[in-house]
Amino acid sequence: MSGDKFETFSLEIYETRNKSGVTKKCRAIFPYKDDDGKWRKKSVTLNSNPRGRGSASRLNAEAEEVRAQLNAEAKEASKACETVAEYFKKYVDARSLSVERSSANELRRILRTHIAPTIGKIELDELTPDDVQAWVTMLSKEYAPSTVKKCLTNLRSAMREAVDRDRLAKDPTRGVKNPKLPASKPNALDERGRAKVASFIALDPAKPLNIGFALALYMGLREGEICGLRWRCVDLDAKTLEIRETIGRDGSKWYVKEPKTGGSIRKLYIPDSLAEALRARHAHMGEENLGSGLTLDELFVVGDPAGGYMQPHYLSTRWRIAADALELIGTQGRRPTFHDLRHTFATAAIAHGVDIKTVSSFMGHANAAMTMNTYADADPDAKRRGAETVARAYQEEIARHVGDGEVLEFSRTGTDE
Structure with missing residues (x-):
């Protein structure tokens, strides 16, 4: 199918009578579908003589020209009324x-x-x-x-x-501005909240849900990345893991897919406490997997021994129950969502001196500027600590250079008359 309105034609020879006698002519018949999907026919009389040597070739060539012209006119008409x-x-x-x-x-x-x-x-x-x-x-x-x-x-x-594509001369959305989005700050957990969650995870660190909570709190992973993490992407000896797959949602259906951006595909280092929990989880799944026919590498870290993955909404729902039970409140005065655990990781990392570029690589952000814009003001005490750090540095510099020269005190500034 070419996509043209008029795709084929047939030729029909007919006779006309007038005072001069009988004349043979040829018409081309073009079948087409109307706007309601019903088949119609368009008939065009050709100029070529249907008699003599080479008449068939001449008639076909002329009919093709007519067909091309009809399709061009149909496309222009279609464009004129396209919504x-x-x-x-x-x-x-x-x-x-x-x-x-x-x-x-x-x-x-x-x-x-x-x-x-x-x-x-x-x-x-x-x-x-x-x-x-x-x-x-x-x-x-x-x-x-x-x-x-x-x-x-x-x-x-x-x-x-x-x-x-030259379909329009000007962009009709020009000058129209996006509505202003309300400024939103990460609802991260403070030090007390982080301690509560870490203690809760430590009660049963190898439990699938607690592994999921820990991957968000200690490494900043997204829900879909946690649920899509397979053992083949975890190196317990080197204490690293790679984000290669995530669980996506299409309506009511979940499916395994690649991360949305190249920056989201990344290799991360696992902290010791989490590495121990993962080793225990790995050993337990190895025992459960006996006889399933699947290799351990194929299984999802927080999935089941039959090869299924945990759905991200289940992980976030179970977190909501845990957050309620622990009576957690984030820095914005709300109960923290699962995604706020990811915010908590970034906020805590920056508060404890981890450089922005490193935090950005952990988070899978497109660039460090995105991380800075999101988390620069997430720690309310950061500016105070920053001012104190600079002041202490100045005092240390003064002490180091106290004997370098005499400091003269002027009774008047250089601008006084």
């Missing part, structure tokens, strides 16, 4: 070939829920920045700023592609 929703659907179909299926389905959800019923009805060529701004304003009355931002960002991407 925003129709173009966005084509954009999503093309994007789905290069993004995760969960991302592609999210784009389809945005089309179905936020674009098609509203701005999607406007013809693409008629869409203006005023239309887009009105759409953003309307969405902002009903949805969170993060949702509206996601919708506008993806519409903008589709419209810029339309400009790049």
Whole structure:
């Protein structure tokens, strides 16, 4: 299938009568589907003489030219009335070939829920920045700023592609700003909270859930990364692990996938206390796995002996129960989520002098600036400690250089008259 409206044709010879006698002519018949999906026929009389040597070739060549012209006219007519929703659907179909299926389905959800019923009805060529701004304003009355931002960002991407492909002369999203997102600070655990969680984990450190909690608290791993970690990516001798897979979600279905970005694929060092717990877990799974037919390397660290993985939502739900039982409160005054354990790791690392680049590599961030912007103010005492550290350094420098020369005291500054 070529995608053209008129794909095939047939030739039909017929006769016409007039005062001069009988004349033979040829017409080309082009079958096509109308907008309702019903088959129709379009007939065009050809100029070529159906008689004589080479007439068949001439007729076929002319019919092909007519077919090409009809398809060009049909495409122009289709473009003229193509709606925003129709173009966005084509954009999503093309994007789905290069993004995760969960991302592609999210784009389809945005089309179905936020674009098609509203701005999607406007013809693409008629869409203006005023239309887009009105759409953003309307969405902002009903949805969170993060949702509206996601919708506008993806519409903008589709419209810029339309400009790049000469489908539009100007980007209709130009000048339309994303809604301002409320500033959110990590709800990390303070020193007392960290001690509570560490003590709780230590009660049964090799338990699958506690291993999961520890991987977040001690190493900053995400839920999906913890659930997707297999033993083949853990080197207990070298005390390292590699993040190569994660558990993703597509609607109600979970699946194993590669991490979303290259920075998320990383090699990390395991602290001694966690390494001991992992060794005990490894030995226990080796005993449970006897006779299953699977190698231990294939199994997930916090999964089951049959090869299944723990679903991330189960891990976060069980953490919520533990957090309630421990009566934990984060630095923002809320009960910490599982993801806040990851925030806790980064905040504690920075508070104890780990450099930003190292913390960034642990977290799998795209760059150190992202880590700095997220966690620079996460520790409320950081500025106080920073000021005290610099002051102490100055005092130490003064002591070291106390005999270097005489310090003169001026009664007046150099700017006094």
